Amino acid sequence: xxxxxxxxxxxxxxxxHGRTTALRGAxxxxxxxxxxxxxxxxxSGKSTLLHCLAGIVRPDAGSVTYDGxxxxxxxxxxxxxxxxxxxxxxxxxxxxxxxxxxxxxVALPLLLAGTDRAGARARAGQxxxxxxxxxxxxxRPGELSGGQAQRAALARALVTGPRVVFADEPxxxxxxxxGEQVMTALIHTARESGTAVLLITHDAQxxxxxxxxxxxxxxxxxxxxxxx
Amino acid sequence: xxxxxxxxxxxxxxxxxxxxxxxxxxxxxxxxxxxxxGFALAAVALASLRGWYHVPVASGLLNEPGTRSGVIAxxxxxxxxxxxxxxxxxxxxxxxxxxxxxxxxxxxxxxxQVRRIAALETGLACLLGSAVATVFSAxxxxxxxxxxxxxxxxxxxxxxxxxxxxGAAAGALALRRVVASxxxxxRRVAPRTGRGPGxxxxxxxxxxxxxxxxxxxxxxxxASNRPSIGLPLTMVGVVLAVGAGSVxxxxxxARGMGRLLAGRARSAAVLIAAERLRDxxxxxxxxxxxxxxxxxxxxxxxxxxxxxxxVVRSRENLTERLGYYTLGxxxxxxxxxxxxxxxxxxxxxxxxxxxxxxxxxxxAQAAAGVPRAVLGRxxxxxxxxxxxxxxxxxxxxxxxxxxxxxxxxxxxVPWVTALVPLAIYAACLLAVxxxxxxxxxxxxxxxxxxx
Numbered sequence: 006x007x008x009x010x011x012x013x014x015x016x017x018x019x020x021x022h023g024r025t026t027a028l029r030g031a032x033x034x035x036x037x038x039x040x041x042x043x044x045x046x047x048x049s050g051k052s053t054l055l056h057c058l059a060g061i062v063r064p065d066a067g068s069v070t071y072d073g074x075x076x077x078x079x080x081x082x083x084x085x086x087x088x089x090x091x092x093x094x095x096x097x098x099x100x101x102x103x104x105x106x107x108x109x110x111v112a113l114p115l116l117l118a119g120t121d122r123a124g125a126r127a128r129a130g131q132x133x134x135x136x137x138x139x140x141x142x143x144x145r146p147g148e149l150s151g152g153q154a155q156r157a158a159l160a161r162a163l164v165t166g167p168r169v170v171f172a173d174e175p176x177x178x179x180x181x182x183x184g185e186q187v188m189t190a191l192i193h194t195a196r197e198s199g200t201a202v203l204l205i206t207h208d209a210q211x212x213x214x215x216x217x218x219x220x221x222x223x224x225x226x227x228x229x230x231x232x233x
Numbered sequence: 234x235x236x237x238x239x240x241x242x243x244x245x246x247x248x249x250x251x252x253x254x255x256x257x258x259x260x261x262x263x264x265x266x267x268x269x270x271g272f273a274l275a276a277v278a279l280a281s282l283r284g285w286y287h288v289p290v291a292s293g294l295l296n297e298p299g300t301r302s303g304v305i306a307x308x309x310x311x312x313x314x315x316x317x318x319x320x321x322x323x324x325x326x327x328x329x330x331x332x333x334x335x336x337x338x339x340x341x342x343x344x345x346q347v348r349r350i351a352a353l354e355t356g357l358a359c360l361l362g363s364a365v366a367t368v369f370s371a372x373x374x375x376x377x378x379x380x381x382x383x384x385x386x387x388x389x390x391x392x393x394x395x396x397x398x399x400g401a402a403a404g405a406l407a408l409r410r411v412v413a414s415x416x417x418x419x420r421r422v423a424p425r426t427g428r429g430p431g432x433x434x435x436x437x438x439x440x441x442x443x444x445x446x447x448x449x450x451x452x453x454x455x456a457s458n459r460p461s462i463g464l465p466l467t468m469v470g471v472v473l474a475v476g477a478g479s480v481x482x483x484x485x486x487a488r489g490m491g492r493l494l495a496g497r498a499r500s501a502a503v504l505i506a507a508e509r510l511r512d513x514x515x516x517x518x519x520x521x522x523x524x525x526x527x528x529x530x531x532x533x534x535x536x537x538x539x540x541x542x543x544v545v546r547s548r549e550n551l552t553e554r555l556g557y558y559t560l561g562x563x564x565x566x567x568x569x570x571x572x573x574x575x576x577x578x579x580x581x582x583x584x585x586x587x588x589x590x591x592x593x594x595x596x597a598q599a600a601a602g603v604p605r606a607v608l609g610r611x612x613x614x615x616x617x618x619x620x621x622x623x624x625x626x627x628x629x630x631x632x633x634x635x636x637x638x639x640x641x642x643x644x645x646v647p648w649v650t651a652l653v654p655l656a657i658y659a660a661c662l663l664a665v666x667x668x669x670x671x672x673x674x675x676x677x678x679x680x681x682x683x684x
Contacts, residue, residue: 061339082343089341102336104250113340116239145250161340 012037012201013058013169018067019224020053027053029224030067035169038199040192042206042215050224051205052173058203059092059171060084072168089114093162093170093200097177101146101158108133108142111161118165132160136190152183159191163200170195173205181210188214240346244353247333254589258325259358261582262400265319266362268575269312270396274370276308277388278381289377294561303561307568310530314572314579317523321579323355323404325586352405359400367393436477482626483521487619488514494618502607505598506614514619520583521620523576524661528627529634531569532653536635538562539647573657577664584616584668592675599676608676609669616665620658628654 011034020028027050035041035058043051056062058069060076069076071091076084088094101110109116111129116122133139136156138149146154155175162170172191176184192214195202206212220228248259279301282288288295295301334347342350371389374381491510498504545551545558588595595608632651639646 082345085338085341085343085346088339094339096339100336100339102247102333102340103252104247104255104333106246106250109246113243113337116243117337117340117342117346119236119239122239122242165341 009036011035012039012072013203014070015054015058016068016070018054018057018064018069020050020057020062020064022053027224028057028064028067031221031224031226032067033058033219033226035201035203037168037201038195039217040195040202040204040215042204042212042218043221044206044209044212044218045221045227046207049221051207051221053224054221055171055173055203055205059094060087061094089118090165091168093165093167095155095158095162095170095172095175097174101154101161103146106143106145107138107149107157110146111157111164113161114165129160129164132164133157135194136160137186150183151179152186155179155183155187156190159187159194163194163198166198167200169201169203171203171205174207175204176206176208176211184208184211237349240349241353244350244357247350248354248357252329254325254329258322259361261322261325262319262355262358263362263365265315265322266359266396266400267366268362269315269319270363270366270392271370272308272311272315273392273396274367274389276305277392278370278374278378278385279305279308281382281385281388294557294564300561304564307565311568311572313526314523314575317520318575318579318582319400319403321520321583321586324583325589348405352401355404356397356401360397363393363396363400440474479522479525479623479627480518483525483619483623484515484518486623487516487518487521490618490622500607501603502610502614505603505607505611506618509611509615510619516587520576520580521616521623523579524620524657525623525627527569527573527576528624528654528657529631531573531657532628532631532650533634534565534569534631535650535653536632536647537638538566539650540635540639540642540644543644544642573660577660580616580661581664581667584612584665585671588612588668588671588675595672595676605672605676609672612669612672613662613665617662620661624654624658624661628657 013035014033016032018028018031019026029050031050031054033041033043033054043054045051053062057064057067060069060071060079063077071087076087079087094100101107102113105113108126108129111132112120112122112125115125115128120128130139130142133142136159138153138157138160141149141153141157146157149157155178159175162172170191175191176187179187188211191202194200202215204211204215212218217229219226248255251259279288279295282295282298282301284298285296295304330351334351337347337350338344367389374385374389378385487510491507491512491514494503494507495511498507541562542559545555551558598608599605628651631653635650636646
């Protein structure tokens with residue numbers, strides 16, 4: 006029986022920031038609907054790996070292939086389109102735009118893609134309801150609690166129906182209860198929609214939500230593990 | 234079209250939800266655009282007059298084509314400090330704006346979309362200022378002039394449309410070298426050097442050379458009544474060369490001062506200021522360049538004014554129209570004073586913005602035990618140190634203009650004008666000092682808590 010073709014593959018990724026080498030030939034695979042945790046100590050290259058996989062940063066060497074397409078060859082415009090339509094990205098602090106209301110923040114990827122405002126806001130409202138942030142649509146992100154803001158950021162990442170969600174320490178700035186709520190919402194939605202999740206974390210409790218774990222050390226993959 | 238409408242809507246929502254700093258930027262940009270529109274509209278209205286024309290203001294100064302041309306040139310030159318002021322306004326909240334643009338990129342906006350949204354944000358502020366100035370100018374024009382010509386209205390419409398468009402283009406151009414990354418850093422494609430101003434300086438000199446060549450060809454040509462392109466070409470060339478040369482001089486003076494003093498500083502304030510200048514010598518170059526231009530023009534004008542009035546008072550045939558000549562000179566003086574006021578406002582705005590941008594660094598220094606007085610002195614020195622040699626040089630240039638005019642008119646050299654650069658230098662330090670109260674808010678250790 007042949008192995009399923011991975012949705013996202015990275016091979017031999019190398020990336021240096023000035024004199025510091027963040028990645029030294031790291032290779033990972035992510036399959037459709039899979040939840041993969043990338044763990045490791047601070048400075049092990051986890052975030053740089055995510056940035057390379059999401060097409061935010063171009064690697065110095067190695068390749069990233071998404072659905073048969075090599076990302077390093079794509080122009081910036083195509084990469085932006087990928088992030089808008091097929092990828093969703095969530096960071097530790099959500100990265101919501103403080104000037105926009107919560108509803109407009111979630112509707113933003115749809116608005117940028119040319120969806121009409123009413124339609125975009127309606128869909129954004131549905132996602133906010135799903136993530137338990139209903140009633141706060143007209144507030145600014147600064148007026149939300151950390152957990153609410155992070156759930157709104159998740160709603161923004163998922164509003165376009167992406168095939169992959171990249172989450173970089175999504176619970177890093179939250180208390181354990183809020184962190185659990187965010188992770189439950191993310192995993193539940195991902196399972197339901199068949200979205201693959203690449204989860205960067207140094208928290209073993211968060212990594213436990215994943216199907217598989219990749220441990221990085223000094224910019225290279227140190228261990229691979231499949232959960233029982 | 235739908236995409237443009239969506240971007241316009243987004244730009245409006247972003248502006249609407251902005252903090253106080255961003256509203257300051259919008260307001261000041263609108264004020265700058267209103268000033269630019271006002272000056273340009275006045276120039277256009279005067280330029281649309283043909284031959285001798287009775288203008289019911291300015292004691293007949295605007296009636297004759299010759300003096301009218303001088304006033305038009307003065308109004309257009311006033312655009313230079315206004316543009317410097319607008320450039321300074323664009324820097325307000327730059328750090329927040331870069332983060333916001335990075336947020337848009339993270340959500341999937343293309344670099345072109347981000348540029349367009351930034352351009353629309355600036356364009357909207359300019360549109361507001363331009364619209365207000367156009368309405369007021371049109372009403373004033375209708376009070377002074379029974380039947381403005383079609384050419385005048387066409388010129389007014391052109392200016393009213395061109396100012397917001399140019400503002401939007403400048404907003405997009407400001408991001409030309411900056412690629413807002415989805416990660417929130419700003420990558421500069423090219424290192425910050427004085428190469429740009431240097432190239433502009435050379436372009437200016439080339440234009441002056443081309444004008445000289447045209448003039449030479451013109452004298453050997455039989456067609457003497459052909460319209461001359463030499464004078465406008467020379468004017469553009471001189472403005473380009475002097476403006477770019479001032480930016481370069483200001484940046485180079487800041488870098489030189491920073492390097493010189495960083496190794497020799499004996500006080501903490503000088504050391505902090507010198508390191509800051511060495512690190513980013515081009516930060517204030519534009520504002521300082523406007524100050525230098527005003528210093529050259531102001532000192533030169535004062536010299537010419539003294540000599541000119543001396544000549545007028547000494548000749549009986551001219552004394553009869555003393556009011557006419559005095560008014561012309563005073564109007565020019567008022568224009569120079571307006572330019573100085575705009576430049577000083579730009580300097581104050583720039584210093585306040587610099588404080589806001591560096592508040593975390595300043596708070597870290599305060600938390601590490603650097604006294605607030607030292608930080609205040611270093612802030613003043615950041616302006617005072619590079620500006621001193623540059624203003625001295627600009628003052629010498631202006632004095633040379635006055636001296637040349639005095640020698641031509643066979644009058645004593647008006648040395649009193651040498652005080653003008655000193656006064657401008659003091660005014661600059663005062664303008665910077667107006668931002669110092671903000672330092673108290675910036676150095677609160679609480680600033681360190683925010684990402």
